[in-house]
Amino acid sequence: MSDSFVNCCWNRRELLQLLTTGVVAFSASQLSARAAEDRGPQRGKSLITLWLAGGPSQLETWDPHPGTRIGGPTKAIDTSIQGTQICEWYPQTAEILNSFCVIRSVVSKEGDHERGTYVVRTGYRPEPTVVHPSLGSIVYHELPQGSLEIPGHVSLGDGQFATRGGYLGEESTAFRVFDPGRNLTNLEAPVDHERHQRRLKTLGQLSQGFLNGRRYPIANSLHQKTIDSALKMMTSEQLKAFSIADEPAAALVAYGDHPFGRGCLVARRLIETGVRAVDVTLNGFDTHANNFGLSRGRAEILDPALSTLVTDLKSRDLWDSTVVLVCGEFGRTPQINPLDGRDHWPHGFSILLGGGGLASGRVIGATDPEGVKSPENPVEIPQIMASILQVLGIDFQKEIFTPIGRPIRLTSGQPLAALFKA
Amino acid sequence: MSGKVSTNTSTTSTSTKRADPLQRTGALKLVLPLFLTTAGVISLFAFMAQMGLEADGQPPTKLPPDLQNFKVSAAAVDQSWGNSKTLSKAERADDLTILRRLHLALVGTVPSLEEIRAFEEMESQDRIAQWTNHLLMDPRVGDYLAQRLGKVFVGIEDGQFIVFRRDRLNQWLAREILDNRPYDKIVQQMISEKGLWTGRPAGNFITAAVTGEEVDENKLAGRSARAFLGQRMDCAQCHDHFFAQWKQHDFEGLAAFYAPVRISAVGLEDQVPFQYVVEDSKAEGGKRTVDRRVPFGEEWVPAQGTERQKLAQWITHEENRRFDRAIVNRIWGLMFGKPLVEPVDDLPDPPVERQSDPLDVLADEFRTHGRSLHWLIQVIVQTQAFQQESRHPSAENGDKFDVASENWAMYPLTRLRPEQIIGNMLQAWSLQTIDQNSHVFVRLFRLFRERDFLKEYGDTGEEELALFTGTIPQALLRMNGEFSRQLSEATPLSAAGRLASLSNDREELVTGVFLACLTRRPTAKELQLIEAMRQAHPVSNAMLAEDLYWTLFNSPEFSWNH
Helix, strand or coil: CCCHHCCCCCCCHHHHHHHHHHHHHCCCCCCCCCHHCCCCCHCCCCEEEECCCCCCCCHCCCCCCCCCCCCCCCCEEEECCCCCEEEEHHHHHHHHHHHHHEEEECCCCCCCCHHHHHHHHHHCECCECCCCCCCCHHHHHHCCCCCCCCCCCCEEEECCCCCCHHCCCCCCCCCEEEECCCCCCCCCCCCCCCHHHHHHHHHHHHHHHHHHHCCCHHHHHHHHHHHHHHHHCCCCCHHHHHHCCCCCHHHHHHHCCCCCHHHHHHHCCCCCCCCEEEEEEEECCCCCHHHHHHHHHHHHHHHHHHHHHHHHCCCCCCHHHHHEEEECCCCCCHHHHHHHCCCCCCEEEEEEEEEECCCCEEEEEHHHHHHHHCCCCCHHHHHHHHHHHHCCCCCCCCCCECCCCEECCCCCCCCCCCCCCC | CCCCCCCCCHHHHHCCCCCCCCHHHHHHHHHHHHHHHHHHHHHHHHHHHHHCCCCCCCCCCCCCCCHHHHHHHHHHHHCCCCCCCCCCCCCCHHHHHHHHHHHHCCCCCCCCHHHHHHHHHHCCCCCHHHHHHHHCCCCCHHHHHHHHHHHHHHHHCCCCCCCCCHHHHHHHHHHHCCCCCCCHHHHHHHHCECCCCCCCCHHHCCCCCCCCCEEHHHHHHHHHHHHHHHCCCHHCCCCCCCCCCHHHHHHHHHHHHHHHEEECEEEECCCCCCEEEEEECCCHHHCCCCCCCCCCCHHCCCCCCHHHHHHHHCCCCCHHHHHHHHHHHHHHHHHCCCCCCCCCCCCCCCCCCCCCCCHHHHHHHHHCCCCHHHHHHHHHHHHHHHHEECCCCCCCCCCHHHHHHHHHCCCCCEECCCHHHHHHHHHHHCCCCCCCCHHHHHHHHHHHHHHHHHHCCCCCCCCCCCCCCCHHHHHHHHHHHHHHHHHHCCCCCCHHHHHHHHHHHHHHHHHHHHHHCCCCCHHHHHHHHHHHHHCCCCCHHHHHHHHHHHHHHCCCCCEEEE
């Protein structure tokens, strides 16, 4: 967004003009084939977040403690990072784990789903007077959009909490697709083309009376621009990115023919088209009871989808331009409760982070095998956010003035040196 | 002061999970056809029999007894803008435009065709006041205002689900608003309520701030200052405020009033005696004691009562002008879509000279009239500001527009909130008023549709009066969504279908659609335009009604308050 945003004393007109720049990205000219086909260093960077909603157990994913009191029945397997084991239910991920850094000591102060999600998504604790933008919204807002005709920030799957644009404006909020790879809802006119065109013509004519004497505020509201962008999107060739009809059957088998697998496949297609930030949600990690059965069920979905996504990105020379983050809102208690479940635990949980030029094959931090002591080398969410922004070429220290004139940094943390190549 | 760590490590026995919204919707999708099959046949006949084009609602006949007082107070507000204006006021808007504003503000939807017809049967020149009086006795108004104010009082987080009952609080609040209970009494009860939150729903103001097993006194202090006094003191939780006068000890002192409250087997209770201790790395032993303290007006704190009762009395004290200014500004914001002073929770100090600005005039009048929300709404409706046009011949662009807006020389143009858009579409789908008296099918349809649509459209959440722009997904949803397709479809049950089959001619059909969607009649030019298009492409009445519904749903006029 324009640098003039740092002027904290504007009137409504100036603010609306500033907001305009966020939407203009949608109405730019069509993406050239060359831009879409850029690979490697020529290519603009993107972010894919695989969001494991509910709080995945670190002990049943990337930080098992087999044979201990807290480990329960979960067994571990070796991985492509020498000396590092993960849960046995992730054999395919184990093979490609050296593409990632494994951070096993993430800490936050929020153990409630909604508040925990807010912290991990935004890097800030919820505040009553401001809504912070999610990481995806920041990436969309700060990176050039090229000539994209489809939204530059997309959320795939049925996540409970929308990834909001917050003080960056609603146009930075993710475009939501609830059932990825199936029907893209709301993009086809409900009537035949001729009738739809007649309706649009009538709409244009009937709107004139209301616009008379109100053109200035309505124009500033972006009403028409938004409709124009929506209409452009409806007929854009780039919409194919949301469809998997032309994908080989083998791709769908590899990713998994379920909403999350299809979501990962669509995510790859979207960033190939130039979308900057995509998140794919897998629900069902809130395992207060039957933690081991439920976690295994989740692994059967996540393992093939995640490993296939990494392999696919690498085979298309997109890995170094795409940061992939795998996380949820917190982890789960080392203690196993009487229902064979684990409860909420923000005091040491695990995430995977790789691609985009970040270091790989490293393990950062460690949790106590007894589940008593605090984790070694604790890592906070703002540090992870700063690292991601830095590798994407975004000034993580940048201050944005909110609509009420309060300066807020994109993130309050500093990048983690261990995540960067020496 | 170091913040507490809010961690939920409860087991399933003490951690209630929310039902997945998709599961709920899926269940509804299964239930709805079944419901229609079994109960629908009988119901349908009864329902269709109800739905003629004639209004069966009786227009209200009673004038509010205090009408002259409303007008006097409204005139005082109108005059309080003084001579700062460089522009004359806009012309008075027509009654149907004012009726639409009134319904959007108090009910959250446009009026039904049934209500429009009942309103137009009234002949009094004070029919707007009469209709306002009539609406204020309508449970829909209590429900809607409770929903809007409830977000201010308890936010949108679900909090500790097991103890916090948002629905119970909103139901209680709706009843209080409907009964016109003085606003200070409502607030006092929310702050100081004891007992179980199920039987004492006002206590859910407190339980909304429960994390784990503890009441979060900091959250309550910050929220009380913002919601009840229009002051943001949250920054002062950790450091002295950079710009305002609030210091960290002010915030801690307010939090100390809430610190003794705890949750026990008997619900909310206050521990006596109680010493409030906070963590402080700079203090000896890492902890220090905090005494309760108010940032101003110490003499308003009564000697007797629990700490929360004392705080409630201090907040609502008749000398505490911030209390009246805060609610007056919020209600003004709900009535206009834009508050008198922005932001609503960060108001300037009350002016030294009383009644030197419109907010202070209205706040003073509000206090002297028993802090009645009904009174406040009636007075706002009677102001010239509320009844004038939303366009101004001398202020169509640029700086002049801004000057006119700042001086309330015209009614502000504001985008409707998502639930208002949904409410409008649903109400326009039915010729009759959708309320608690509606047929069960209509109410089920409304619940089912609203949930689906809001999920996709997005809720603005706690940002009650924030400026926001429309988004592309919202535009797509209105143009192509299943929701808008179904609501604009001409069926035997829908307004589009009923108007198409029952209208005597096309003009009556077009007029009906305009009234149902936009609360106004089409202009002669619009009638000509529609007729010319129909002649170029002849279509049936049903198709014409569908096309018009779709067009008006997507028009800027539909999604703006004007």
